[in-house]
Amino acid sequence: MRYSKLKPETYISRSVDSQLQALLGAFGGIELCGPRWSGKSWTAQAFGESVTRVDESGEIYADDPQLALVGDAPHVIDEWQDVPAIWNVVRHRIDDSANRSGQFILTGSSTPPESEKRHSGAGRIARLRMHTMSLAETGDSTGAVSLSGLFEDRFEPMQSHLGLADLADIVCRGGWPALQTGELTNPKAVAAGYLDALFEVSMPHAGKSPVLSRRIATSLARNVATSATMGTIRSDIAALGDVAPADATISSYLEEFRRNYFIEELPGWDAPIRSRSRLRTKPKRYLCDTSLVASLLGVDPSRLLKDGQLLGLLIESLCIHDLLVYVSALPESYGSSLRYYADADGLEVDAIIELADGRWAAVEIKTGESKVEKAAANLTRLAAKVAANPAARNPKPSFMAVLLGKGTMARRRGSDGVYVIPIDTLGA
Structure with a gap:
C-alpha cells in the first residue's frame, strides 16, 4: 500500500x-x-x-x-x-x-x-x-475466512475465540477508530457524543427538532433489524406522551438520517432481477454502529447478557455491519449488493449477497450453535425455491452460510454444503 x-x-x-x-x-x-x-x-x-x-x-x-x-x-x-x-x-x-x-x-x-x-x-x-470499523479491522476477527474466497470456493476451517461476554462488550463499544487507537477511551461517551452532535447540531441545521429526532432514533433502535412501519414509529412516539407526527414528517426525518449516514437500509431481494419484489419489499433498517443502538436504549454489556433477544438483534446488526464492509470490497459488488429475502410463504433469510455478474450467496445470522440446523434448513429451502423459478437469472448460489455470533469453529457441513462461520473468523 x-x-x-x-x-x-x-x-x-x-x-x-x-x-x-x-x-x-x-x-x-x-x-x-x-x-x-x-x-x-x-x-x-x-x-x-x-x-x-x-x-x-x-x-x-x-x-x-x-x-x-x-x-x-x-x-x-x-x-x-x-x-x-x-x-x-x-x-x-x-x-x-x-x-x-x-x-x-x-x-x-x-x-x-x-x-x-x-x-x-x-x-x-x-x-x-466508509463504515465504522469491522471486526477484521479492529483485530477482533482473524479474517481467516475470506468472503471473496467463499465466492471462489476457497475455504479452510478456523477456530473461534469470542464468547457472548466478548460480543456484548464489542457491540456496546462499536467500531469507532478513535477507541482503537487510544485517542479516546470511554466507549459510552463516544456513542453519546455522536448522538448529541447528530441531534443537537446536524438535525437542527436541517430544520429538525432535536427532541423529535431523538424520539424517532430511539424507535429505530427499539426496532433495529426489522422493517418497522411508519405506524410502529408513530406508536412508539405516542407511547412517550408526545403527539404522534404525520407520516410525511417521520419520512422527512428518516431522509435526514440517511443524508447523515446514520441509518443503513437493506433492500429486499428476489432472484429475477426485474422482479417487483425488489421494489415492493420494505427495507430493513440498521443504525450505522451497534454502540448507538445500545446508547439509545440505555443498555451496557452486563444488561445485554441478561436480555437474550436484544443481544441477538445487536449481534445480527454487528454481522450486517461487517458484511456491508466486506461486501463493498468485493470487485463485483455494487451499491445494493447486500439485501435480505422475505416472501409470502413466511420464508426469511437475513442476508443475500448479489454481485454485478449475477453470482449470489445466502447468509443466515444466528447468535449461537443451537440455531444452526434451523438456519441451514431455511437456506436450503431458499435455494430450492430459486432453482424452481424459471425467471431466476442465476439459480444456483455460489455458497450458503450460517454466520454466528458465538461459534466453535468455521467449517463446512458435509450434509448440505452449508458453511458455519463465527463472525470472529470472517473477513473481506
Missing part, C-alpha cells in the same frame, strides 16, 4: 484502502463518505499530500470556494459539504485538467440537500462509502 507522508502515526489500515488507492489511479476526484467519526479524514490523509479542513474556516471557503483547492495532489478537502459550492469547483478543475487522475480526495459526513445545485460528478468524482 502506498501511503503518504501525512499518514497519522496511529493509523490502522482500513478495508477501503486498496479501493481508494485504485480509484486515485482512475478518477480525478474521490469522495469518501460515511458516518462522522468513522475514520474518513484519517484515511484521506493517509493518501493525501495536502489538506484543507473546511469546517475550521468555512466562511473563507464560502466567500471563495477556489481557495479550498490549493495544495499538492492528491489534495484532501475535509468536510466539503459545509460549503457545497466546493463540489462544482472541484468538478470544473478536473474537467479543465482533461480528467487527470488522483487530484482530490473529498470527505463528507452528510449529503447536501437536493436544493443545492450541483453536478453529479459522474466520470470525474468516484464515490467510496
